[in-house]
Amino acid sequence: MIQINQISKSYKGVQVLNVEQLSIPKGQSFGLVGNNGAGKTTLFSLLLDLIQPTTGHITNNNIAVHESEEWKPFTSSFIDESFLIGYLTPEEYFYFIGDLRNQSKAEVDALLAEFEDFFHGEILNQKKYLRDLSKGNQKKAGIVAALIGNPEVIILDEPFANLDPTTQIRLKKILKDLSQQKGVSVLVSSHDLLHVTDVCERIVVIDKGEVVKDLATNEATLKELEAYFER
Amino acid sequence: MTKTFLSLEWKKFFRSAAFTKGMVIKILMIIGALYFGGIAIVLGVFSFKILQKAVPDVDPLITVNQFLMYWVLGELAFRFFMHQLPVMNIKPLMVLPIKRNKVIQFLLNKTIFSFFNLIALFFFIPFSAVLLYKGYPPFQVLGWLLSLGSIVLCLNFVNFIINKNNTYFYIIVSIAALSIALNKYDVISFTSISESIFYSLYQTPYLVVIPLLLAYFLYKFNFNMVAKQFYLDGIIRKKVKQVETKDLSFIDQLGDIAPFLKNDVRMVWRNKRPKQVLLTGFFFVFYGLFFFTFDMYKDNYFFTAFASIFITGGFLLTFGQYVPSWDSEYYKLMMSQNIPYYQYLKSKWSLMVVGVVIAYILSIPYIYFGLETFAMISAAALFNLGLNSFITLYGGALNRVPVELNTKANAFGNTQGFNATQLLISIPKMLGPYVIFIVPYYFLGFKAGVIALALSGIIGLVFMKYFLKFIEKTYQKGKYKTIAAFAEK
Numbered sequence: 001m002i003q004i005n006q007i008s009k010s011y012k013g014v015q016v017l018n019v020e021q022l023s024i025p026k027g028q029s030f031g032l033v034g035n036n037g038a039g040k041t042t043l044f045s046l047l048l049d050l051i052q053p054t055t056g057h058i059t060n061n062n063i064a065v066h067e068s069e070e071w072k073p074f075t076s077s078f079i080d081e082s083f084l085i086g087y088l089t090p091e092e093y094f095y096f097i098g099d100l101r102n103q104s105k106a107e108v109d110a111l112l113a114e115f116e117d118f119f120h121g122e123i124l125n126q127k128k129y130l131r132d133l134s135k136g137n138q139k140k141a142g143i144v145a146a147l148i149g150n151p152e153v154i155i156l157d158e159p160f161a162n163l164d165p166t167t168q169i170r171l172k173k174i175l176k177d178l179s180q181q182k183g184v185s186v187l188v189s190s191h192d193l194l195h196v197t198d199v200c201e202r203i204v205v206i207d208k209g210e211v212v213k214d215l216a217t218n219e220a221t222l223k224e225l226e227a228y229f230e231r
Numbered sequence: 232m233t234k235t236f237l238s239l240e241w242k243k244f245f246r247s248a249a250f251t252k253g254m255v256i257k258i259l260m261i262i263g264a265l266y267f268g269g270i271a272i273v274l275g276v277f278s279f280k281i282l283q284k285a286v287p288d289v290d291p292l293i294t295v296n297q298f299l300m301y302w303v304l305g306e307l308a309f310r311f312f313m314h315q316l317p318v319m320n321i322k323p324l325m326v327l328p329i330k331r332n333k334v335i336q337f338l339l340n341k342t343i344f345s346f347f348n349l350i351a352l353f354f355f356i357p358f359s360a361v362l363l364y365k366g367y368p369p370f371q372v373l374g375w376l377l378s379l380g381s382i383v384l385c386l387n388f389v390n391f392i393i394n395k396n397n398t399y400f401y402i403i404v405s406i407a408a409l410s411i412a413l414n415k416y417d418v419i420s421f422t423s424i425s426e427s428i429f430y431s432l433y434q435t436p437y438l439v440v441i442p443l444l445l446a447y448f449l450y451k452f453n454f455n456m457v458a459k460q461f462y463l464d465g466i467i468r469k470k471v472k473q474v475e476t477k478d479l480s481f482i483d484q485l486g487d488i489a490p491f492l493k494n495d496v497r498m499v500w501r502n503k504r505p506k507q508v509l510l511t512g513f514f515f516v517f518y519g520l521f522f523f524t525f526d527m528y529k530d531n532y533f534f535t536a537f538a539s540i541f542i543t544g545g546f547l548l549t550f551g552q553y554v555p556s557w558d559s560e561y562y563k564l565m566m567s568q569n570i571p572y573y574q575y576l577k578s579k580w581s582l583m584v585v586g587v588v589i590a591y592i593l594s595i596p597y598i599y600f601g602l603e604t605f606a607m608i609s610a611a612a613l614f615n616l617g618l619n620s621f622i623t624l625y626g627g628a629l630n631r632v633p634v635e636l637n638t639k640a641n642a643f644g645n646t647q648g649f650n651a652t653q654l655l656i657s658i659p660k661m662l663g664p665y666v667i668f669i670v671p672y673y674f675l676g677f678k679a680g681v682i683a684l685a686l687s688g689i690i691g692l693v694f695m696k697y698f699l700k701f702i703e704k705t706y707q708k709g710k711y712k713t714i715a716a717f718a719e720k
Binding site for chain 2: 087
């Protein structure tokens with residue numbers, strides 16, 4: 001589904017990312033781990049064509065992301081709060097995203113109904129703007145908005161951070177279902193090794209912009225990751 | 232401790248995003264400050280002479296005193312928008328071992344030295360100096376000056392108390408408008424009320440204790456107000472407003488631009504900064520009064536054309552120059568979502584058109600100044616719709632300055648979006664209509680000039696698609712730059 005070829009990114013001569021070759025097949029749940037500044041967000045921003053690569057290119061379903069915008073209809077993402085429109089209520093925001101992805105109001109409502117548990121009664125009908133919600137609740141709204149319109153690729157940066165334990169557990173189930181049952185390619189980054197080994201069938205570790213480990217998840221993976229980061 | 236605070240302030244100023252942006256802006260800011268300061272000083276020096284000429288039989292000091300009440304009201308209204316108590320800055324200081332009183336004192340003392348206070352003194356001090364030079368009794372003049380200085384401080388502190396609530400603003404503006412009207416039609420003479428209040432401060436210099444005490448009490452009041460709410464959930468907290476959801480489904484009929492237009496309407500309605508722009512646009516409708524009532528401007532087509540552009544274009548110009556900056560807070564979303572630029576732009580353009588149409592309807596009373604004037608306003612409105620809108624949108628595409636939607640702009644906030652490109656872009660916006668008008672006027676007369684101006688707008692409308700496509704290309708070309716610029720706050 002996603003092909004990363006010779007991609008690198010430098011700022012003023014300092015290289016922050018350099019990935020030779022990485023391919024993510026359709027329906028894979030892909031986890032990206034690394035310390036602060038390792039280049040996780042840079043890689044995701046490149047996938048979404050939010051920054052320009054210094055060298056190389058990325059294709060999403062055989063579409064070069066920096067040449068065409070055709071990847072947008074089947075790709076969705078939530079990177080940070082700058083993906084939320086602060087002055088809208090969550091409902092208005094969901095319908096807006098629905099409009100952009102050609103979903104009727106009824107279709108959006110049907111999707112939201114599935115996430116009643118996940119919202120825990122704190123998102124819908126609160127008569128609050130998104131900017132006035134707590135960080136955790138903002139994240140919930142952003143993640144669910146990224147699921148609107150049956151995307152084939154979902155990119156989430158640190159989806160577990162700021163969420164309460166109950167929501168973390170629910171989110172893990174949602175993400176697993178998406179890749180296993182609906183064949184969606186789910187790309188998440190995380191600092192939490194336990195969560196990411198729970199959710200992802202493949203885990204890539206990057207350090208200082210380079211891929212240092214590429215693991216198929218099994219029982220030993222968590223131990224291996226912990227051993228790696230305990231340096 | 233004060234020294235530490237001062238060094239923090241110094242760093243805050245010189246390291247602020249606006250200041251580090253580049254030399255051009257720094258220079259422009261300094262020029263701006265010098266300009267306004269200079270005007271105040273020059274006015275202060277020459278007012279005496281000017282007033283002596285304008286109102287020959289009356290002591291210029293009395294004439295000044297007659298208008299001081301309007302100054303008080305005007306300044307209050309002006310400060311209401313521009314000047315806010317910077318309480319947010321104290322949040323990081325709350326948990327540090329610093330006495331609470333010290334922090335509040337510094338916060339309040341700092342406001343005493345704000346530009347708003349200085350600008351009034353820039354006028355009054357040279358004016359008083361001229362009075363002394365002309366041989367007015369020094370003791371009385373100094374008393375009067377001190378009183379006015381205290382009144383400036385009173386205004387400073389009153390503003391912080393009232394500017395949390397918009398009702399006060401409407402009350403102030405209504406009082407000002409009403410008093411001007413009543414005065415003009417000789418119902419109640421507010422000028423003589425003003426005179427008796429302020430002139431007595433001159434005649435009886437001891438009265439200075441009243442404004443001084445008032446300033447002191449207002450300071451204390453502010454102090455207590457801040458002290459009482461010196462908690463995270465007090466004055467520092469952003470007020471969470473109940474949402475007002477209006478049914479905007481009627482917009483859905485407009486087809487593919489509807490989702491964007493709905494958002495834009497909500498954006499304007501629910502955020503402080505765009506609301507300010509809306510109000511500016513409304514005030515610009517009255518801009519013509521300034522030009523059409525003075526004889527020196529009345530028959531000068533340069534000024535009539537200039538004023539006409541602003542009457543209907545106030546909202547268009549102020550709103551349009553910040554497209555796409557209005558969406559800067561969530562620009563990454565817009566760029567990774569399934570969004571056609573064309574519809575996005577068309578939605579913004581439609582909103583500007585609505586602004587022009589509403590302003591045009593409001594401008595109908597200008598017929599009072601003659602059909603010629605109104606014909607000019609109408610032609611300028613068409614120019615705004617068909618050409619200015621696209622020029623402004625193009626300028627906006629090159630702007631790339633992030634806008635904080637829910638924070639009011641401060642006095643120098645507008646320099647943010649100001650750079651050489653903006654300056655260049657503003658030339659056709661301001662001078663274009665005059666040039667288009669004056670050439671046919673010179674050869675064929677007034678009617679031809681107006682028709683040419685109107686026609687230029689209509690031609691622009693015909694080529695709407697072409698213009699929007701062109702701006703779209705500018706967006707695409709600058710995409711990464713814009714995203715990066717909006718990401719830094």
